[in-house]
Amino acid sequence: MSNDRSDFVIVGGVACGPKTASVLARRLPDATITLFQREELASYATCGMPYFASGDIEEFARLTETSYGIPRDPEYFSSTKGFTLVTGAEVIEIDRKNKTVKVRMISSGEVVEHGYGKLVLATGGQPIDPPFPVAESPMIRGFTRPDDAIAFRKAAQTGQIGKAVVVGGGFIGCEVVESAAGLWGIETTLVEKEPQILPFALDPEMAAIAEREMQRQGIEVLTGAKVESIDLDEDKKPVVRIAGHDSITCDFVFVSLGVRPSVDLAHDCGLEIGEHGGIVVDSHMMTSDPDIYAGGDCVESFNRITRSSMYLPMGSLANRHGRVIGENLAGHTAEFKGVVGACFVKVFDLNVGAVGLNEKAAESAGLRSVAVLASFPDKPDYYPEYQTFTLKMRYSPDDQKLLGLQTAGKGDIFRRIDIFSSFLQRQGTLTDLLDFEHGYAPPYSEALDPLYQIASFAIAQSRGLSVVDLNISDAGIILDVRESDEVESEPWPVKSNQKLVNIPLGELRNRCGELDRKKKIIVACKRGPRSYQAGLILKHAGFEDVHVIGGGVQALR
């Protein structure tokens, strides 16, 4: 290996690194570009690992190949992309003064020095260390490396796993639960210390929709459950000990507490590290050293909504960082303007997504926010095989700025999250959703898009219609405005201090007199829209203490 001063050195070969190198090589075909990757594999699809573990993807090789079956190995990157990939090569030190890196060749142990003109750190993330003791065992694993997925798949496929525990109900945790229970039929428990799963993305009632789906699929979901230790019993079987709960003995444990930035190299050479532990970069992805750029899961991101920094490790962002770094290093200008936090996760037959701020995130950012919730079919409900989902939208009551959207349900939630993301990107307001022109054809969409409809509800709310929580436990009358056959087949779950009255929406104008004006009236229906309409009718009839439940019984399924 040469230790000449080369033009560009890139550290890390999963997503941001190879993308940076490819863009650089396209823009500066004569440059010397060297990418060091610690592992033997490079540019594999980490995000696909749960679907290899689950058996949905037959061969691990599919995650390491191009779409036309060529392995993404050094030969591929050299011939097709035009840069040098060195695998099994760990960068162990950066000398910023002399602009060199020390590289340890893992197979030989040899350490060589390599000069750089510009350096790119794409060192990725690593699992958050558990705050409890964990025994050493091949059957207790994180889920960040190919080995983890391969080991699980092998054990599952050979019938070694009857029972599994997944610790951590974030995105990866949820995906891994499905990997275990889905195709392999493993009895699975999900353990999450927060009172809900997916706490960073969803508000509690939206997370509850996903939790119920897991339970329907036979998963035991333990929320608010603090793991104290993961031990091994006499038979070397993992035992998960949980505060205030029976211990769970099982065959396999995934510990999936999230990811933190891998910044040892950056830290040791004195680059600025941010409050979330990631490398600080500007909008050109330049670190505090103008000769060093960084991207991917090792950097902090600028949140476009809160205008503050956050940590958001996502393969999609890492790829986009790569382009920005490559362009800037090639002497052009490109900016990464920040993130809004769009995400999807498959929870068995449900699709879950979020973008922007949930209640907690808005609160901690000090932003005043209100939300509105409703359920919708994903195409007209006269069309066969429509699906339904629930949306929860958060916005500013002061200037009607959009703040966030959460979805859970079946059918096409993706369009709505992504469209909302595009509006968040440009500081959109409720009016933008009313102005939004969606493609309309009955096999695919309703005449008025759910985003339009939920914006209308938000506007009704901003004009004084009180919208309350799906699980409201206040004393009062629950006024169910569905038709009587709907009520019979799926009754509204009233609390003990609530009285249920059923008046179908079409009869409400004439039957208002049956309701006690002194009582709090809480209107409910199937999806939400009828409740909004009923709320307006009651307000016009002079009822004062009227509240509307968004989402309907649909969102309680």
Add this chain to the structure above:
Amino acid sequence: MSNDRSDFVIVGGVACGPKTASVLARRLPDATITLFQREELASYATCGMPYFASGDIEEFARLTETSYGIPRDPEYFSSTKGFTLVTGAEVIEIDRKNKTVKVRMISSGEVVEHGYGKLVLATGGQPIDPPFPVAESPMIRGFTRPDDAIAFRKAAQTGQIGKAVVVGGGFIGCEVVESAAGLWGIETTLVEKEPQILPFALDPEMAAIAEREMQRQGIEVLTGAKVESIDLDEDKKPVVRIAGHDSITCDFVFVSLGVRPSVDLAHDCGLEIGEHGGIVVDSHMMTSDPDIYAGGDCVESFNRITRSSMYLPMGSLANRHGRVIGENLAGHTAEFKGVVGACFVKVFDLNVGAVGLNEKAAESAGLRSVAVLASFPDKPDYYPEYQTFTLKMRYSPDDQKLLGLQTAGKGDIFRRIDIFSSFLQRQGTLTDLLDFEHGYAPPYSEALDPLYQIASFAIAQSRGLSVVDLNISDAGIILDVRESDEVESEPWPVKSNQKLVNIPLGELRNRCGELDRKKKIIVACKRGPRSYQAGLILKHAGFEDVHVIGGGVQALR
């Protein structure tokens, strides 16, 4: 019926009319609101009719009921929405001076006068009259009224239709072709006078994808075919006579040449009519008479891209017009800021969509534009059951403003059209697509969204990479950069003046010497991305006459 001066009179009860009335009634619960509808049915889902005709929707009633099974009849609108619907009531004259309308009750023939404070015209559209003679027969029909769908369904269901002809390859024509051939298995011919189907939405090579799907499904597609007459033979069977083509004798003909605005009332009372034959309205949907508003298929729309007026009849727009009219009449402000022309159409197993301007529309608007084409999987291709589609994007080479997107293929095209629509709505540029943050999870999306990737190709093009038509017929070398097994299983269809050379992308850097530098080189692959990469490699190697085919062999299927 009263002929007192009421507050609000609305003419037309399908989409815009009922929506206007509902919004008004919510905002001004004490107002008198009267909606006159000529037909006995109101507020039915016209756009759902093809799917009733096809048998996908069992009962016609599903199109006339709420999602909870209540018919949208006068009783429903009165009790639930708070306004008066009068069906079977045709408004035959408007007296603007005295602010009255004359209403003819269809069942009795009685004519009454009805005063208005503000009048709303939602008179809709009507079929464009054929420019050729058409015989009278119940088996020769348009497809705009419930009767048309019901009559066809009845005839199809009772086996009376062995062969059908659909004249007109626009949206409705394409939907009706599927209605006929899909579930009923009727031998069907589509006749379109333009050289392609869907000429208002798609460029020729994108329409060709849909045409091939129709042909795969056994439809005879006759483009560039001018109908001269539709007669009846001795057996009273319809005969479609086509210039330069054999006549087609069949059992049923749909004549679906598009829709024009129904403006007789507006015209007769002297309201301003625009160049496309629709009522002229401002952004508040007010006509040239400040006491008369109009919306739905009877008005012209402001195109947000060309900044000029157009005619775009769509149920989704009609509903949005209704809200704007209702808000303004209720004394609030709401604007309809114009359209970008988003649309979807199902063509058997293919999903087709478009938004913004196609080549012809950009040309007639006098806008300089270029396009770029590529095919994509709708999720990572390592994920099972991914689907692929082709995108064609049009943008301004001068300021990189987005102008239009067309899609055809399987899988999730909807997200991409709708997201693009949201960017068009705000005069977005290629950079907005690179900045766009999509939700990423392998079951649903790739790490880099197709919109991101196609923006990258556009940027490569704007830097001098020549992108050429899918069906380029220039003499030269077609350089297919796929792997040899791909080439074997699906060869590139070369023209007689073209020479085919296969060098896999990974070998191109080393094998450039095999290519004749004096010849025009046209690079092709499976989906497009490899061709772009190969184009850049060749340009760097000093080849001058290099061109890239977007879309790949995928787009020729």
